[in-house]
Amino acid sequence: MEDLRFPNWITLAMGVTLVAMPWILPSLTLASEILVLATGALSCTLLLGSVGLLSFGQGLYFGLGAYVSAILIRDFAVGAMAATLAASVAGCLVAALAGLLIVRRQGVYFVMLTLAFAQMGFFLALAFPKLTGGENGFGNVTRTTVAFEQLPLSNPLLLYGFLALLCFGAFAFVQRIIASPFGSVLNAIRHNDSRAEALGYDVRRFKLAAITIAGGIAALSGAMNTLLLSFVPLSAIDVESSERLLIASLIGGVGSPLGAFIGAAVLSAMSDFLSPIWPRWSTIVAVLLIVTVLFLRDGLLGLGRILRRRPKDALNG
Amino acid sequence: MADPLLIARGLGVRFGSFQAISDLDLSVSLGALHSVIGPNGAGKTTLFNALSGTRRPTQGEIRFRGLPITNVPACRRVHLGLSRSFQLTNIFRDLSVAENISLALQAVAGREAWAFWRARDPSRVSRDRAAELAQTVGLASRFEARAGDLSHGAQRALEIAMALSSDPKLLFLDEPLAGMGLDDVHRTKLLIRRLAPERTVVLIEHNMSVVLDISDTITVLAQGRKIAEGSPQQIRSNAEVKNAYLGSAA
Amino acid sequence: MSAQVLTFGALNGVGIGMIYFILSVGLTMIFGLMQFVNFAHGAFYMVSAYAAFAVAQWTGSVLPALLISPLLAAIFALVSERVLLQRTYNLPHESQILITFALAILAQESMTMIFGTLGKNVPVPEVFSGVVILGGFVYPSYRLFVVGVAAAVAVSMWVAIERTRFGAVVRAAAENPEMVGLLGFDSRKVFMAAFAFGGALAGLAGALAAPLRGVEPLMGREALAIAFVVVILGGLGSFSGALLAALLIGITQSLMSMIWPGGAHLMIYGVMTVILAFRPAGLMGRA
Numbered sequence: 089m090e091d092l093r094f095p096n097w098i099t100l101a102m103g104v105t106l107v108a109m110p111w112i113l114p115s116l117t118l119a120s121e122i123l124v125l126a127t128g129a130l131s132c133t134l135l136l137g138s139v140g141l142l143s144f145g146q147g148l149y150f151g152l153g154a155y156v157s158a159i160l161i162r163d164f165a166v167g168a169m170a171a172t173l174a175a176s177v178a179g180c181l182v183a184a185l186a187g188l189l190i191v192r193r194q195g196v197y198f199v200m201l202t203l204a205f206a207q208m209g210f211f212l213a214l215a216f217p218k219l220t221g222g223e224n225g226f227g228n229v230t231r232t233t234v235a236f237e238q239l240p241l242s243n244p245l246l247l248y249g250f251l252a253l254l255c256f257g258a259f260a261f262v263q264r265i266i267a268s269p270f271g272s273v274l275n276a277i278r279h280n281d282s283r284a285e286a287l288g289y290d291v292r293r294f295k296l297a298a299i300t301i302a303g304g305i306a307a308l309s310g311a312m313n314t315l316l317l318s319f320v321p322l323s324a325i326d327v328e329s330s331e332r333l334l335i336a337s338l339i340g341g342v343g344s345p346l347g348a349f350i351g352a353a354v355l356s357a358m359s360d361f362l363s364p365i366w367p368r369w370s371t372i373v374a375v376l377l378i379v380t381v382l383f384l385r386d387g388l389l390g391l392g393r394i395l396r397r398r399p400k401d402a403l404n405g
Numbered sequence: 406m407a408d409p410l411l412i413a414r415g416l417g418v419r420f421g422s423f424q425a426i427s428d429l430d431l432s433v434s435l436g437a438l439h440s441v442i443g444p445n446g447a448g449k450t451t452l453f454n455a456l457s458g459t460r461r462p463t464q465g466e467i468r469f470r471g472l473p474i475t476n477v478p479a480c481r482r483v484h485l486g487l488s489r490s491f492q493l494t495n496i497f498r499d500l501s502v503a504e505n506i507s508l509a510l511q512a513v514a515g516r517e518a519w520a521f522w523r524a525r526d527p528s529r530v531s532r533d534r535a536a537e538l539a540q541t542v543g544l545a546s547r548f549e550a551r552a553g554d555l556s557h558g559a560q561r562a563l564e565i566a567m568a569l570s571s572d573p574k575l576l577f578l579d580e581p582l583a584g585m586g587l588d589d590v591h592r593t594k595l596l597i598r599r600l601a602p603e604r605t606v607v608l609i610e611h612n613m614s615v616v617l618d619i620s621d622t623i624t625v626l627a628q629g630r631k632i633a634e635g636s637p638q639q640i641r642s643n644a645e646v647k648n649a650y651l652g653s654a655a
Numbered sequence: 656m657s658a659q660v661l662t663f664g665a666l667n668g669v670g671i672g673m674i675y676f677i678l679s680v681g682l683t684m685i686f687g688l689m690q691f692v693n694f695a696h697g698a699f700y701m702v703s704a705y706a707a708f709a710v711a712q713w714t715g716s717v718l719p720a721l722l723i724s725p726l727l728a729a730i731f732a733l734v735s736e737r738v739l740l741q742r743t744y745n746l747p748h749e750s751q752i753l754i755t756f757a758l759a760i761l762a763q764e765s766m767t768m769i770f771g772t773l774g775k776n777v778p779v780p781e782v783f784s785g786v787v788i789l790g791g792f793v794y795p796s797y798r799l800f801v802v803g804v805a806a807a808v809a810v811s812m813w814v815a816i817e818r819t820r821f822g823a824v825v826r827a828a829a830e831n832p833e834m835v836g837l838l839g840f841d842s843r844k845v846f847m848a849a850f851a852f853g854g855a856l857a858g859l860a861g862a863l864a865a866p867l868r869g870v871e872p873l874m875g876r877e878a879l880a881i882a883f884v885v886v887i888l889g890g891l892g893s894f895s896g897a898l899l900a901a902l903l904i905g906i907t908q909s910l911m912s913m914i915w916p917g918g919a920h921l922m923i924y925g926v927m928t929v930i931l932a933f934r935p936a937g938l939m940g941r942a
C-alpha cells in the first residue's frame with residue numbers, strides 16, 4: 089500500500105485536483121458527477137482495499153442516502169448540510185444492521201450476500217412507491233441551501249464547491265483511518281484474518297466497523313447525487329448502482345483512496361463521451377475490468393507505478 | 406500442590422462423523438514446560454485448537470485459572486493471558502518483522518486498536534519493546550525485513566515472538582522447531598526452556614530429543630486419546646508409548 | 656381467499672420454485688466442489704433464454720431449445736473456462752468473481768446488441784398450450800410440464816450423485832480435491848465437467864422459463880440474485896437445501912403476488928433475511 093502517513097502528498101494532490109477540476113474539465117456537471125462517483129467508489133475501496141471485503145452491495149446505501157436526503161429536503165425543508173449528515177447516519181445504521189448478518193460469513197458467501205441485499209434494496213424501493221416514487225423516481229427536490237438559508241445550491245459553482253468539500257472530507261477521513269491503529273488492524277485482517285484473531289483482535293467487530301463506515305460513505309455519495317440531480321431515480325438503488333461504484337474503485341485501483349477518484353474520473357468521462365456514440369459502451373468497461381483483474385492488480389494506479397518504475401520501498405509497515 | 410493453571414476435562418472434538426479427540430483430561434501446572442507428543446493424526450493440533458479457542462470443543466470443559474473458558478473465542482483468550490503460535494507459519498508475510506510484532510503488541514494495548522483518528526501512539530505500542538522481542542528470538546538484525554522474505558527458521562522465530570508479545574501466562578507452541586536447521590533448533594530449544602517457569606508453556610513437538618531434554622511433563626496422545634503422561638524418564642521407558650509410535654508406522 | 660385460489664397459487668409457486676431449483680443447483684454444487692461462485696451464472700440463463708427465443712423464431716416451437724439451450728450454455732461455460740477462468744486459479748477468489756462478473760456484463764451487452772433492449776415474448780409450445788383438468792382444477796399444461804421436467808432433472812441428479820461412480824467421484828472431489836488426483840482422476844477435468852453441467856442446468860432453466868417470463872437483457876442479473884438467495888438460503892453445497900429453498904421462495908413469491916403484488920419479490924429477500932438471522936448457515940447448511 090501507499091505511503092501511510094496522513095496527511096501526505098496524495099491529500100495535497102486531491103485538494104489541488106478538486107479545486108482545479110472546474111477549470112480543466114469541459115463541464116461543471118461532469119466534474120460534479122465525478123465527485124459523486126468518487127465518493128461512492130471510496131466506500132468500495134475502503135472495504136476491498138483495506139479489509140479485503142468485496143461488496144456488490146454499496147448501491148443499497150447509495151440509494152438509501154439518496155432517498156433519505158431527498159425526502160428531508162423536499163418534504164421537511166431541511167438544509168443540504170443537515171440532510172447530507174442525516175443520510176450518512178442512516179447509511180451507517182442500516183449498514184451496521186446488515187453487517188450483523190453478513191459478517192458471520194466469509195469469502196465468497198459474504199460477496200453473494202452483499203449482492204442479495206443490494207437486490208433487496210431495489211425491491212424495497214419498488215414496493216413502497218408512496219415513499220420513494222417507485223419507477224418514476226423521487227422528484228422535485230429543488231435546490232436548497234447549505235445551512236441556515238445561506239449559500240444557495242442553485243448556483244452551480246457553489247454546488248460544486250459543496251460537493252467538493254464533502255468529497256474531500258470523505259477522502260481525508262478514509263486516509264486518516266488507513267493511517268491509524270484501526271487501519272493497521274484492518275490491514276492485518278486483510279492479510280491474514282485468522283492470525284489477527286489469534287493475536288487478540290475481535291475480527292468480526294472490526295469488519296462490522298468497516299462495513300458501517302463504508303455504508304455511511306456510500307450514503308453520503310447518494311445524498312450528493314440527490315443534490316446534483318434534484319431527483320432520485322430508481323436506478324440509484326438498483327444492482328447496477330452497486331456495480332458502478334465497485335467498477336470505479338477497481339479500475340482506479342483499490343490500493344489507495346486515490347484509486348477511487350481516478351476510477352470515477354475515467355468511468356464518468358467514458359460515460360459522458362461514449363454513451364451518445366455507442367450505447368453499448370459498457371462492453372469496453374467489462375474488457376477494462378478483465379484486463380485489470382488479470383494484469384493490472386492495482387488498477388490504473390498500479391499502472392502508474394509500473395510505468396514510473398519505482399524502486400521497491402523499504403517496508404513502511 | 407497449587408491448583409493447575411489449565412484444566413481440560415472430558416474434552417472431545419468431533420468433525421462430522423470423525424472424532425478427532427475423545428474424553429481427554431489434561432492438567433497443566435503453573436510454571437511447567439508441558440509437552441504433548443504423539444504420532445501423526447493423534448489429535449495434537451486439534452487439542453491445541455480447542456485449548457486456544459480456535460475450535461470449539463464438542464464435549465468437555467476447559468478451565469483457566471479456575472475460570473471456565475470452553476466457549477470463549479480465541480481473540481478473547483489472548484486478553485485472559487493465553488497465546489499460541491502456529492504449526493504452519495501464520496505470519497503477515499507482506500509486512501515487516503517490526504510491524505508483525507507491533508500488531509501483536511497493539512492487540513493487547515487496551516483500546517489502542519480502535520483509535521482511528523490519529524497515528525499509532527508509540528507510548529502504547531512501543532517500538533523498543535518490539536525490538537526487544539525480536540532480539541529475544543534472534544531477529545534483531547532482520548527487524549525491518551519483510552516477513553515473507555525471511556528464512557523458514559526465522560519465520561518460526563517470528564511466530565514465537567508474536568506469541569510472546571501479549572506477555573502470556575500460558576503459551577501454546579505448535580511445533581515451533583518444525584523445518585528448522587540444527588543451529589536454529591538449538592537456539593530455539595534454549596529460548597523455550599528459558600520461558601518457563603516465568604510463563605507456563607505447552608508444547609507440541611516431534612523432535613523427541615528436545616522434548617525429552619527440556620520438558621517437565623509429557624502427555625502422549627494416540628488416535629485422539631491420552632495414552633500416557635509423566636516425566637521424561639517415565640515416558641522414555643513406557644511400553645505403550647513405544648507401541649503407539651512404532652505400531653502406527655507413521 | 657378461497658382454498659382453490661391458494662392452492663393454485665401454491666402450485667404456481669412450485670412451478671416457479673422448480674425453475675429456481677434447476678437454475679441454482681448447479682451453482683451450489685460447483686461451490687461445494689471448488690469453493691467457486693460463478694457470477695456469470697445468470698448470464699448462462701439469459702443467453703439460453705435468448706437462444707430459446709431464437710429457436711422459437713426459426714422453428715416455430717421452443718421445444719428444441721430444451722436440448723439446444725443447455726448444450727449452448729455448456730459450451731459457453733467450457734469456452735469461458737478455457738479462455739478466462741483458468742488464468743484466475745492462482746489468484747485470490749475475488750479475481751474469479753470479478754472475471755465472471757465482467758463476463759456477465761459482456762454477455763448482457765452482446766445480447767442487447769443482437770436482440771435490442773426491449774423484452775421479447777416466447778410463445779408456449781403448441782402441444783402444451785392448453786390446460787389440464789385435475790379434479791376441480793384447471794391448470795396450464797405448460798406449467799405442469801415445467802414441474803415435470805424439473806422433477807425429472809432433480810431425481811436423475813440425485814441418482815447420479817448418490818448412486819453412480821461419477822457421483823461418488825464428484826462427492827470425493829468436494830471433500831478433498833487432492834485425494835481425487837491420487838485416485839487417478841484429473842480433478843480439473845471433474846471440475847470442468849461439473850461446471851459445464853451446472854451451466855447446462857442454468858441453460859435448461861432459461862429455456863423453460865422463456866415462455867413464462869419472456870426474455871430481456873436484464874433477466875440474467877435478476878436470475879443471479881435469485882440463484883444466490885437459493886444457494887445461501889439452502890446452504891452452500893447442499894442439494895436438498897437448494898431444493899427446499901427454491902420451493903420456499905417460489906411459493907412465497909407466488910402467494911405474495913396474490914396478496915401484495917408490489918412486494919412479491921421483496922418477500923423473497925425478506926424470507927432470506929429472517930431465516931439467516933436464525934440459521935446463519937442456511938436451511939441445510941453446515942456452519
